[in-house]
Ligand SMILES: CC(=O)N[C@H]1[C@@H](OP(=O)(O)OP(=O)(O)OC[C@H]2O[C@@H](n3ccc(=O)[nH]c3=O)[C@H](O)[C@@H]2O)O[C@H](CO)[C@@H](O)[C@@H]1O
């Protein structure tokens with residue numbers, strides 16, 4: 001397992017470009033299975049999760065061509081269905097959360113999918129009911145082989161229907177959409193997730209010949225078509241990375257410009273950082289953050305302590321709460337961070353407390369952060385990254401701290417951040433990979 005050694009206390013300066021969005025890339029790559037034609041995808045991030053999924057597609061028989069540094073063409077003309085039952089395939093699925101989104105396209109196009117329980121971050125229970133019930137609603141049959149830990153899903157021809165999702169699951173919605181585009185008749189999905197990831201998927205599918213309306217809302221109508229054809233698609237900048245860079249600039253009191261962020265697709269993210277007192281300016285499609293010696297957390301209008309909580313889009317993504325929590329440790333004022341969706345994502349605060357942060361973990365979902373207002377600095381620590389976003393939050397803490405820190409298990413960070421030490425060192429950080 002690799003580790004980062006971080007020399008803290010250095011300011012960053014200059015410009016940084018966000019990579020393509022991890023969570024969009026995972027959906028888009030799975031959707032290329034829906035046609036035998038070529039689908040070219042640009043701005044694909046070079047990160048562990050995406051590279052593993054691309055390799056899985058190759059193993060399944062998809063012809064994958066790398067056209068340039070971040071552009072790939074996928075052609076799923078011949079799929080090796082025997083491979084889909086192999087132990088190797090099932091093992092690979094189990095280490096990759098995104099693999100669950102193979103089910104929708106596979107069932108829609110080939111009438112069968114087999115997957116093992118998918119991996120991803122261990123951040124609490126991560127149920128798949130929404131996915132499976134949705135695809136069952138379209139007429140698929142599910143068989144759970146408990147001994148093997150696999151799900152076998154079969155269907156002759158999927159049939160459109162109305163469904164109200166029990167929760168606005170991001171990957172669940174994507175999976176159901178990908179199944180419904182080739183179903184017979186009309187599917188209506190209410191309480192659909194509508195993150196930019198899902199919007200982008202719908203737009204790409206429409207360019208492939210699908211008929212989806214209601215994009216960006218939680219009520220999608222999908223008129224099934226017989227087949228889809230090839231297209232080109234460009235992945236949006238990763239909004240979680242943009243937010244991570246905003247947090248990094250604030251914590252290290254750095255002047256930073258984040259380039260080409262696709263501001264209109266960031267939703268409430270800039271507003272939430274502003275509520276923590278961070279000044280940021282939209283300049284064209286860039287975000288400029290001035291060096292700030294101090295930032296003060298706002299109170300609510302009635303004077304009560306600010307709460308930052310996650311919610312399905314257009315609410316605040318849960319993937320940025322760990323970063324916001326770290327940023328609050330150096331702010332002036334206090335904030336309650338309420339992680340409603342996941343139940344094990346806040347335990348990493350122990351490590352921040354060890355570094356000198358003042359945090360009360362109230363329960364697995366809620367932590368109160370009492371900001372230092374930089375009156376004393378965090379000090380370097382030795383820690384392990386438990387999940388991707390805690391990992392980046394700890395990296396931010398270490399970059400702002402006095403002294404040397406070590407972060408182990410950085411494969412968690414590599415799942416979602418492309419050459420993070422290379423890009424941060426280029427703007428002034430001191431991070432070494434060992
Ligand atoms: C590969 C990928 O795209 N991963 C993202 C995706 O995961 P993923 O699609 O797996 O997450 P879901 O949207 O299904 O749900 C995440 C968690 O929130 C809970 N939940 C969800 C919706 C809701 O209305 N109420 C509720 O409590 C679920 O029970 C679950 O525990 O969306 C999550 C929520 O934005 C993000 O953290 C992940 O980065």
Ligand SMILES: C=C(OP(=O)(O)O)C(=O)O
Nearest residue numbers: 097098120121319388389
């Ligand atoms: C939770 C995340 O990823 P995954 O769903 O792939 O585990 C994340 O990106 O923050």
